[in-house]
Amino acid sequence: MHSRIIMAALAATAALTGAAIAQDSSWPVSSVHVESEDNNTFETKNHIEVVSTETHVTGKLQKTYIDDCEPDTFLVLFDKLNSHIRHDDNSSPLGNGWASALYDIADGSGLIDNGDGTRSLRIGVTGRADGLDGNFNGLFQNNPHQQFGEFTMTVTWYDDNGVCPELLTLPDGLGEVANPQVYVDRFEIGAEAFHINYVVPVGVDHAEIEIDNATGLRLTCRDVDFLQLENLVPLCDYCFTQVGGIDCECRPTDTLVGWFDKLGEIIALSYCWDLDTGYDELCFTADSQGRACVAITGEGDEDFDGHRDAGPRAVVECDQREWGHGVCGCWTFALRVIGLHGEGGQPMGPDDGNPDDTDIILNAMNHGDINLDGITNTADLGILLGNFGWTAPPSN
Numbered sequence: 001m002h003s004r005i006i007m008a009a010l011a012a013t014a015a016l017t018g019a020a021i022a023q024d025s026s027w028p029v030s031s032v033h034v035e036s037e038d039n040n041t042f043e044t045k046n047h048i049e050v051v052s053t054e055t056h057v058t059g060k061l062q063k064t065y066i067d068d069c070e071p072d073t074f075l076v077l078f079d080k081l082n083s084h085i086r087h088d089d090n091s092s093p094l095g096n097g098w099a100s101a102l103y104d105i106a107d108g109s110g111l112i113d114n115g116d117g118t119r120s121l122r123i124g125v126t127g128r129a130d131g132l133d134g135n136f137n138g139l140f141q142n143n144p145h146q147q148f149g150e151f152t153m154t155v156t157w158y159d160d161n162g163v164c165p166e167l168l169t170l171p172d173g174l175g176e177v178a179n180p181q182v183y184v185d186r187f188e189i190g191a192e193a194f195h196i197n198y199v200v201p202v203g204v205d206h207a208e209i210e211i212d213n214a215t216g217l218r219l220t221c222r223d224v225d226f227l228q229l230e231n232l233v234p235l236c237d238y239c240f241t242q243v244g245g246i247d248c249e250c251r252p253t254d255t256l257v258g259w260f261d262k263l264g265e266i267i268a269l270s271y272c273w274d275l276d277t278g279y280d281e282l283c284f285t286a287d288s289q290g291r292a293c294v295a296i297t298g299e300g301d302e303d304f305d306g307h308r309d310a311g312p313r314a315v316v317e318c319d320q321r322e323w324g325h326g327v328c329g330c331w332t333f334a335l336r337v338i339g340l341h342g343e344g345g346q347p348m349g350p351d352d353g354n355p356d357d358t359d360i361i362l363n364a365m366n367h368g369d370i371n372l373d374g375i376t377n378t379a380d381l382g383i384l385l386g387n388f389g390w391t392a393p394p395s396n
Contacts, residue, residue: 035059035225040306042264045226045293055335056243061223061253061298063328068216069149071187074131075100075211076124077110078195084136085110089128094212098128099151106206118171119200121207125153125185126193136193144191150216151187153209155198156180160205168201177201186216222306222324224297226260229335232286237338240270240294242279247329252277254299254327259284259292269302283338285383298327 031052039046048057077085086109092101105111105121112120124131127147129140138145157179158164168179179201185194200207232238245253257270257280270282278299286292300308308325 031055033057035227037062037223039226040224042226042260042293042295045228045295047228047230050229050231050335053337056332057227057335058245058330058332059225059296060330061221061225061255061296061328063219064222064324065217066220066222066323067214068186068218069147070096070098070213070216071147071149071151072098072128073100073147073151073211073213074126074128075102075209076126076131076136077102077105078122078124078136080112080114080122084131084134087131092210092212094210095214099211099213100125101208101210103208104206105208111200111204111207119204121155121198121200123153123155123196123198123209124193125151125196125211127187127190130193138191138193144189146190147187148190149187149213151185152212152215153183153185153196154180154212155183156208156210157201157204158206158208159203162205165203168203170199170201174199184215218323220323221298221326221328223328224295224301224304224306226293226295228291228293229286230291232290232292233337234286234288234290237283237285238292239281239283239336239338241273241281241334241336242331243334244332245330247327251329252279253329253331254278255280255331256297256299256301257282257333258295258297258302258304260295262287262291262293264293266302266304296331296333298325300327301325 031050031054033048033055035046035048035057038044072090074087074089076087079085086102086105088100088102090098090100092099094101102110107113107119110121112122114120124136126136126138127145130136130138130145133140156164157168165179167176169176181198183196185192229238229240240257242253242255242257245255247253255270259267259269259282261267268282268284270280272278273281282294284292284294295304297304297306298308302309306324
C-alpha cells in the first residue's frame with residue numbers, strides 16, 4: 001500500500017520535474033541572494049527564488065538588543081559624616097517593583113548644609129541586600145550583593161511653590177543645569193556601591209529621587225536565520241554548503257544548519273565538512289513543489305530558538321539567565337545539485353550535474369524506492385511524509 005502511495009505521488013510530480021529542468025538553459029551563470037531580517041522564526045522566513053545552478057546565499061548572525069537584568073536597588077542618603085539619614089528599598093513607581101525612591105528631601109532630611117552657603121545632596125545606590133546590615137560597601141555579611149544590570153536614577157528639584165523649573169542655576173557661578181537631572185550606571189560585577197553627589201541648585205526647596213531598574217539593554221548573539229528555497233527541482237537532492245564567513249573575532253563563523261518540513265519540524269541537522277574551518281554542510285531533498293526550508297543558527301542551538309542547548313556561553317548571574325547561542329558573524333552558503341535521491345556526495349566535491357528529464361522520471365518511478373537502498377519500506381514513507389506532510393487516513 002505504501003509503495004502505491006509513493007508511486008502515485010512521484011508520478012504526479014514527474015511533469016513538474018521535466019518543466020523545471022527545461023528552464024536550465026535560460027538560467028544565469030550565478031546568483032547571490034542576501035537574507036534580510038526579521039527572519040528569526042519559521043513563520044517569518046525569507047523566501048528565496050533559486051534562479052541559477054550556481055546559487056549562493058549570504059547573511060549574518062547578528063547581535064541583538066534584549067532586555068538587561070533588572071537589579072534590586074537600595075537607595076541611601078548620607079550626611080557629611082557618611083552616616084545614613086534615610087534609605088529605601090522598593091518604593092519607586094518605575095521599573096519592576098524592585099527599584100527605590102525617596103520623596104520630600106528637604107533641609108534637615110537629606111539636603112546638607114555645607115557651611116559655605118551651598119548645599120549638597122549625597123546619594124548612595126547599591127544592590128539589595130547591601131545596606132541592610134548598616135554598611136554601604138557592595139557587600140552583605142561579607143558576600144557580594146549579586147545584583148546585575150543597569151539602573152537610571154532621576155533627581156527632580158522643586159522650588160518653594162512646588163514647581164519644577166526646567167532650568168536651574170548652580171551657586172558660585174557654576175552654571176546652569178537641566179531639571180530633572182538623570183544619572184545612568186550599571187552593576188557589572190555584582191558588588192558595586194555607587195556614591196553620587198549633587199550640588200543643590202539655587203532656589204530649591206525640596207527634591208525627590210526615583211530609580212528605574214528596567215532601562216537596560218544588552219547586546220547578545222541569538223540570531224537565527226530561516227530561509228525557504230524555492231524554484232528547486234522537485235524531489236531533487238541538493239547540498240547547502242558553507243563556503244565563507246567570519247565572526248566578530250575574525251574566526252570562521254561556527255554555524256549549525258537545519259532542514260525543516262512544511263510544519264516547521266526539524267528533519268535533519270548539518271555536519272562539519274571542513275575540520276580546518278568548522279564550516280557546515282546540509283544535504284536535503286526538495287519537496288514536490290520544488291521548495292525546501294533551512295535555517296542557520298549558532299553551533300549548539302539544535303532546537304533553533306537562539307539559545308545554546310548544552311551549556312551556556314555567556315551566563316549573567318541575574319536568575320542565571322542564558323542570553324543566546326553566542327555566535328555572531330557572517331555566513332555564505334553555496335547551493336548545488338547532487339542528483340535525484342543521491343547519497344549526499346562529497347562536500348564541495350565535483351558537481352554531479354543536473355539530471356536530465358529521462359533520469360528524473362526513471363528514478364521517480366523506481367518502485368517508490370526514494371532512498372535508493374534497493375527496497376521499498378517505511379524509510380521511504382518517512383521521506384515522503386517529511387516532504388508532503390501527514391494526512392490522516394479515512395475513518396472508514
